[in-house]
Amino acid sequence: MPRTFCIPERYSSDLLGYLKQRRGELDPRKKDKSPTVLPLGELTLKFARHFGFCFGVENAIEIAYRAVSENPGKRIFLLSEMIHNPHVNDDLRSRGVEFLFTTYGEECIPLEEVTANDVVIIPAFGTTREMFQKLEEKGVDIVRYNTTCPFVEKVWKRGAQLGAKGFAIIIHGKARHEETRATFSHISKNAPSLIIADTEEAHWLSRFIRGQETLSAFHEKFSGRFSESFVPERDLLRLGVVNQTTMLASETRDISRILRDALLERFGESSIQEHFSDTRDTLCYATSENQEATQALIQSGGDVSLVVGGYNSSNTSHLVELCEEHFPSYFVKGPEDLLSVDTIRHLSLDRWELSESSPWFPEPSSYRPVEVVITSGASCPDALVQAVVQRLLELRKIPFQRFVEGVERSLQQLERVHDSGVPSVPSPFLTQIGGE
Numbered sequence: 154m155p156r157t158f159c160i161p162e163r164y165s166s167d168l169l170g171y172l173k174q175r176r177g178e179l180d181p182r183k184k185d186k187s188p189t190v191l192p193l194g195e196l197t198l199k200f201a202r203h204f205g206f207c208f209g210v211e212n213a214i215e216i217a218y219r220a221v222s223e224n225p226g227k228r229i230f231l232l233s234e235m236i237h238n239p240h241v242n243d244d245l246r247s248r249g250v251e252f253l254f255t256t257y258g259e260e261c262i263p264l265e266e267v268t269a270n271d272v273v274i275i276p277a278f279g280t281t282r283e284m285f286q287k288l289e290e291k292g293v294d295i296v297r298y299n300t301t302c303p304f305v306e307k308v309w310k311r312g313a314q315l316g317a318k319g320f321a322i323i324i325h326g327k328a329r330h331e332e333t334r335a336t337f338s339h340i341s342k343n344a345p346s347l348i349i350a351d352t353e354e355a356h357w358l359s360r361f362i363r364g365q366e367t368l369s370a371f372h373e374k375f376s377g378r379f380s381e382s383f384v385p386e387r388d389l390l391r392l393g394v395v396n397q398t399t400m401l402a403s404e405t406r407d408i409s410r411i412l413r414d415a416l417l418e419r420f421g422e423s424s425i426q427e428h429f430s431d432t433r434d435t436l437c438y439a440t441s442e443n444q445e446a447t448q449a450l451i452q453s454g455g456d457v458s459l460v461v462g463g464y465n466s467s468n469t470s471h472l473v474e475l476c477e478e479h480f481p482s483y484f485v486k487g488p489e490d491l492l493s494v495d496t497i498r499h500l501s502l503d504r505w506e507l508s509e510s511s512p513w514f515p516e517p518s519s520y521r522p523v524e525v526v527i528t529s530g531a532s533c534p535d536a537l538v539q540a541v542v543q544r545l546l547e548l549r550k551i552p553f554q555r556f557v558e559g560v561e562r563s564l565q566q567l568e569r570v571h572d573s574g575v576p577s578v579p580s581p582f583l584t585q586i587g588g589e
């Protein structure tokens with residue numbers, strides 16, 4: 154039985170929650186990655202099998218709101234954005250929660266202002282050892298409202314274990330992201346550590362391992378991204394790879410393969426285990442599920458995609474990257490980005506700026522409906538996804554009731570496909586919501 158969390162209702166969508174719950178009941182082992190397809194006449198909506206809040210985000214939200222309710226009258230600080238979703242962060246701000254740092258570590262409120270009487274919430278990404286130490290020295294309770302995700306801590310522990318065995322650690326992540334800074338801080342205490350961004354940098358390291366790159370070039374390329382203890386000519390010969398948990402898991406696997414191949418070439422199969430440690434089990438299951446479900450969604454085809462999430466959300470941007478390769482894709486943070494039937498505002502990842510596109514919606518044809526692919530990042534509430542759908546239907550002049558009925562029909566179809574013996578339960582929505 155998966156753990157359930159107490160999160161504010163305003164983040165939930167009864168309808169999408171029902172959809173997810175039924176799909177979970179029909180497929181408890183999560184083998185079926187196929188999307189949920191809702192034909193609604195002139196358009197068809199296709200939802201990824203997995204989307205939205207992950208375990209770590211729900212855990213963090215539960216703890217953060219508990220911190221607010223348990224401490225009336227106290228100053229409550231978040232070290233930085235709890236998760237990368239502006240709606241959630243704004244709501245916490247409106248309840249008096251103050252942010253000490255920006256996502257990139259710039260100070261918003263001087264740390265000197267924090268006292269032992271204050272409450273400090275550690276975000277889901279965790280924080281650095283140095284920050285834990287500073288807060289502890291002030292007498293702040295760093296345990297009670299620590300929302301660091303257990304899957305991030307698992308990465309830290311594995312890094313420490315490998316360091317004790319003499320391995321260095323390659324961290325696949327964005328050097329400025331708070332999770333990567335935290336992971337680097339924790340792991341580099343126990344193991345020489347290096348942050349790399351992508352497969353291009355892994356290929357560069359593989360050339361270094363093969364003796365085709367120089368030490369000075371290494372220092373120039375990776376300046377500021379390796380620990381003091383990192384000695385490239387020694388440490389690149391005995392490696393484990395972990396990641397910022399929201400990176401593309403497939404890219405982390407590619408990085409591992411590239412480095413392993415270089416070590417294999419140099420040392421041979423018989424001694425590869427002394428030079429490369431398999432760390433695949435540290436990849437976050439929730440990130441992998443969302444990314445694999447998005448791949449399945451893409452394979453099922455579509456005309457246009459909407460990916461919902463905070464613009465600074467790393468995992469959401471990776472979902473957008475996956476979709477962009479296949480169809481026009483729009484990274485929106487909520488219904489307000491669907492400006493009109495013709496115009497959409499979205500984050501353009503290649504230029505990293507807000508853009509407006511017009512026209513953005515493919516013209517419906519008399520031959521087949523327009524297929525709209527929908528997914529969302531791990532920090533995006535289902536309520537926002539539903540609001541985006543509602544806005545889209547409103548713009549296309551499609552009654553919301555048709556969406557409600559589409560969910561039910563689609564689930565019945567899936568029940569037949571799964572032939573699971575799970576009895577078909579009457580939808581709580583068809584009776585709740587009036588006709589067209």
Ligand code: SF4
Binds near residue numbers: 208277303304437
């Ligand atoms: S993406 Fe994974 S590691 Fe990150 S918060 Fe969610 S469950 Fe935890």
